[in-house]
Amino acid sequence: MxxxxxxxxxxxxxxxxxxxxxxxxxxxxxxxxxxxxxxxxxxxxxxxxxxxxxxxxxxxxxxxxxxxxxxxxxxxxxxxxxxxxxxxxxxxFVPGPSLGEAVAAYGPLTERGLRVLGARLAEALSEVHRAGLVHRDLKPGNVLIAHDGPRLIDFGIARAPEDTALTATGMVVGTPGYLSPEQAEGRGGDGGIGPASDVFSLGCVLAFAATGRAPFGSGAVDALLYRAVHDPADLDGVPAGLLEVLGSCLEKDPDRRPDAGELARELAADGAARENEAQDDEASEWLPEPVTRLIAERSAAALALPDIEHTLAPSAGPAASAPAEPDTRGTSESAQPQDARPAGRRRFLLLAGGAVALAAGAGGTWWTVTRDGDAGGDGAAAAASSRWPVHTVALHADLSGPQRETGKAQERGLRLAVAEFNARDDAPFTVKVRAVDDKGDPATSARLATELTDDPAVLAVVGPTSDATAQTSLAKYDAGLLPVVAVSPGSTVLSIQGFRSFLHARLPDAVLPVYVSNYLRGTARSRKVGIVVDRPAGNYATDLSTSLSNVLGNAQQPSVPEVVSAMRRDFGSAVDAVLSAGADSVFFAGLPDRGALIAGTLRERGFDGARISGPALLDEAFLTKAQESAEGWTMVAPVIDATRKPEARKFAAAYRERWKEAPPRYAAEAYDVTGMLLKALAALPAKSRTRENLLAAVRAGKYTGITKPFAFEKTGLMVIDGNGGYLWRVEQGDFVYGGPAPLTV
CATH class of the missing domain: 3.30.200.20 (Phosphorylase Kinase; domain 1)
Structure with missing residues (x-):
């Protein structure tokens, strides 16, 4: 910029x-x-x-x-x-480079990267064509690169095939070098430029991404147009596994090219571009490591950009003058102007490069929740429905896919909060729950988000469960200004994309290394930290490792980074490299199954220093696969154990009574944000209970929950008043909650 x-x-x-x-x-x-x-x-x-x-x-x-x-x-x-x-x-705004910039600076993509790039661009083109349009200017500069895939931009000359207002016969529109033969010959007048033209251009883009050069060379425009019509494409250097599919895209005859949907399926035939696969392969290795690092740096830098000036008068939502209700669990504070908030309040701000600083300031209007009454069954809603208005709160979760345990925990936490609200004698309305299951599939997530947004009865959504399903759904919710509060996704990218209705109710992954650094330098007394970055973990690993490296660097603490390729299942060389460099503690940025591999390797080496990781390892799969090698590992995660936190005892007891088991992780967090939404909604006058007003009320206020306080920046990032990171440790084959992670060394 x-x-x-x-x-x-x-x-x-x-x-x-x-x-x-x-x-x-x-x-x-x-x-x-x-x-x-x-x-x-x-x-x-x-x-x-x-x-x-x-x-x-x-x-x-x-x-x-x-x-x-x-x-x-x-x-x-x-x-x-x-x-x-x-x-x-x-x-x-997409905080990443264009495809042209990335390839020019860091070289061609691997076959896997090409398949991910091609399949997702083909999916985008399929939607363009389904809308009855042709893009007409697909080129490397019109493709932006994000962690999870490409983004197609610039529809400035997109038209319906029969539209000749811009493309009369003999007129060439687009970028020479990436034009189809029919574009190069100016066949616009007879409707000759259709969806197949975009497929040809996509073939050119993929050839460029595979080789670093345009398939019809460079030079004068006339020469480029001639080659597109008459010469074969230069595919020297394209991976053998893609020669046939790219050749079909670059057929001179439009009728012999695949359509965009067929192309997407063919490129994804080996599963490389599917986001709902096993996590060890998910989106791994699709970008060169320097490009991944560049995106992470630009994402972190975007978080540090100036906010709207504080001199602007804040919009006074209907909740601004509503009185706070008494709370049996926490304290209620009166509303204060933004520039008169208590100086002692602390919040986290992500700064460029992943570093984190503490700064004064917190929310505006403060809100707490009244949770009088015991948990009731769903029948409470039915009993009250004939007497009160009815509003719907939706749960968007993975209830049957790879993260179903987390999704089910959030569903139960939400239902318990709703049941308690409906059981109140003074409840001003009845709440219904609508739960949808995306099965962990990003495409299904986008479809369900559209359905919930189109349902006028739904005033708020809790979820989704994962980074991937949140990424595809948030734009849908934003289009309808439907408030969506997420407690388990952690990607920093979600918070910087500017979704108006998104509230990120947990610390992003890139903030957690602040606690990791404090633990290692303080509790563990580490003098040099080994940072093992596992490439299959994608941007999760990048967020954690980049931020930790910067935080340690700012503290002048030596660290030793080591990156492990997805092609390797042996962590021996990585472990030996960091230990031989003098590391007396190890941080692992990766996922549970491969976390078990490095845990086993460290145990084989007899390493007895601190071993620590992020929230992904707080998973039963790590315990199952690592067995005794997991013993002694520490995790920093944004989630509590409701059975061990005094403020959550009443919730834990109600949960046990209803479901005959202790509340799992993320149940209390979902319970809290549901209570926050219902409290804000109840404070609004009956005629003002709209999505927009609810969003404004939550953004303007502060809610004291059983897990932590909740308040939000204008960008949707959560303001942390005190702690947002918590320690967990493996002891005797189980995860044991250790309370708040250290804020200082």
């Missing part, structure tokens, strides 16, 4: 400009914040273009086209104004 120039405005509409992302002959693209604090890429056209006949109508069509494309792999439109003096368009 470049700094703003003196000629640049400070704002466009209500969007605050932060810097320049790029500029061209038609205008400038800025990085900006929406009034709600979301980061967007804001494309502004030069004013003189708006004076051309038909320009505003074409620009308005671009906006409409982009909004018709519904895919997790296409960047969504956030806002636009085609009638402004200088028309502008804002899309969600």
């Amino acid at each position: 470049e700094p703003l120039r003196s000629s640049d405005p400070a704002r466009i509409a209500d969007h605050r400009l932060l810097g320049r992302l790029g500029a061209g002959g038609m205008g400038v693209v800025y990085l900006a914040r929406t009034p709600g604090g979301a980061l967007v890429a804001l494309k502004v056209l030069l004013a003189e273009y708006a004076e051309e006949a038909g320009f505003k109508e074409r620009f308005r069509r671009e906006v409409e086209v982009a909004r018709r494309v519904d895919s997790p792999w296409a960047v969504p439109v956030v806002d636009a104004d085609a009638d402004a003096e200088a028309p502008w368009l804002a899309t969600a």
Whole structure:
């Protein structure tokens, strides 16, 4: 990002400009914040273009086209104004490089990376074509790279195949070198440019990503157009396993090319691009490590960008003047102006490079919840439904897939909070629960999010369960401004994408290394930390390891990094490397099954120093596979043991009474955020109980739960008042809760 120039405005509409992302002959693209604090890429056209006949109508069509494309792999439109003096368009900000930038700087992708890239771009194109459109300008510069996959951008010349307003016969539109033969020959007048043209361009993009060069070379435009029509593509260097599929994309005859859906299935035939596979293969190795690191650094830097000025008057939601109700579990504080909040309150801010700092400040209007009465059955809702208004709170979770235990725990926590609310004599309305199961599948998650958003009875959602399912669903919820509160996903990327309705009710993974560092330098008295980064863990490992390296570096604590490829199942060389370098403690950034491998290796080496990891290892699979090698391992996680925390005793007893077992991890957290939502909703006047007002009330307030206090930044990140990280240790073959992780050394 470049700094703003003196000629640049400070704002466009209500969007605050932060810097320049790029500029061209038609205008400038800025990085900006929406009034709600979301980061967007804001494309502004030069004013003189708006004076051309038909320009505003074409620009308005671009906006409409982009909004018709519904895919997790296409960047969504956030806002636009085609009638402004200088028309502008804002899309969600992706803090990653373009494909062209990534390949030019770090080289071609592996076959696995090409399959992930191709399958997801083909899925995006399939949605473009399903909307009755053709993109027409697919090239490396129009593909942005994120941790979980690519994002297709720029629908400026996308049109229906029969639309000749921009593509009359003989007119060539697009980027030479990536144009189909029919585009190169200007076959627009007879409707000859259809979906197959995009498939050809995708073949060109994949060839570039595989070799680092365009398949029809470089040089004069006329030469590039001629080669596209007459010459075979240069596929020298393309992995053998992809030659046939790329060759089919680059057929000169459009009728011989696969359609986008067929291409997506063929590229994903080996399962490489499926996000619902076993976690040891999930999205691993799809990007070169430097690109992964670049995305992590840009993501962390985005979190440190300025927020909306504090001089702006905050919008006064209906909850701003509502009186706080008494609370039998915590304290209630009166509302205060933002600049008059107690100086003693502490919050975490992620800074560039993953470092974390403490700064004064916390929420605005404070809220607590009344939980009088014992847990009741779902029959309480039925008994009250004839007397009170009914509102629905939804659970979006993995209830039958790989994270079903976490999903079921959250469902039960939510249902218990709802049952207690409905049992209250003074309940101003009845709450119904709608639970949906995405089975851990990102595509299903997106579909269910659309269904919940389209249901006007649903005023809030708790979930989803995983990073992958959250990533594909949050844009859907945001489109309907449906408040969604997540307690288990941890990816930092979720919080910086600017979703207005998303509330991240746990510490992101990139913050947890602050506690890890304090534990290692304080409790463990470590002098040098070995950091083992397991590539199959993808951006989870990157978030943890990058942040820990920076935190240790800021504390002048030596560390020894070692990266393990997904192709290796032997951690011997990595362990030997960090130990021979003098590491007396080891941090593992990875997932449970391979965590068991490194645990076994450390035990074989007789290592008795501190062994610590993040929340992923807090999983029964680690205990089962590591056996005695798991003994003594410590985990830092954003979750409590409700049976060991005094404030949660009443909840734990009610949970045992209802389900005949101790509450599992994440049940109390779901119980808390459900209580927070219901408290805020109950404080609103009956006619003001809308999604938008509920979101405003939760964002403006603070809620004291049984697990921790909850308050939120404008970006949806949680403000931590005290602790948000907790220690767990393996003792005698089980996870034992150790209380709050250390805030200081």
